[in-house]
Amino acid sequence: MIIHHIGLAVTSKSEVNRFYETVLELTPDYQFRIEAPLARQIFSDSLQAVDVHMVKNETVALELFVHSDAQPPVLGHICFQVHNRRALVERARQGGYRVDVIPRENADLIFVFDHAQNRFEIKE
DSSP states (O other): OOOOOEEEEESOHHHIIIIIIIISOOEEEEEEEEOHHHHHHHTOTTOOOEEEEEEEOSSOEEEEEEOTTOOOOSSOOEEEEOSOHHHHHHHHHHTTOOEEEEOOSSSOEEEEEOTTOOEEEEEO
């Protein structure tokens, strides 16, 4: 089994560009709209139409649902291994995104967050 894609809620279209493309360096693939009747069948009876943006690189694809009431996950997170963790952290800080560094004896834990508070653990 392989993961085809991971779906996340984001608070705005600008978040797709600012965080996912600029900070995580994912490439836009395509976008589409899920109309309200189907959105209600899949997710919630109260959901309206949702714009969806697919972003990816050679190893991961994210399906980003633009929804102004996106709720932050409590324990869930995605862990990315990157070639230059310091550069990613710098891009996140320059973009005004939250970066948590948790000192540990062997290696610090680093988490970056988009504005919907989706949590990304960053390893090198």
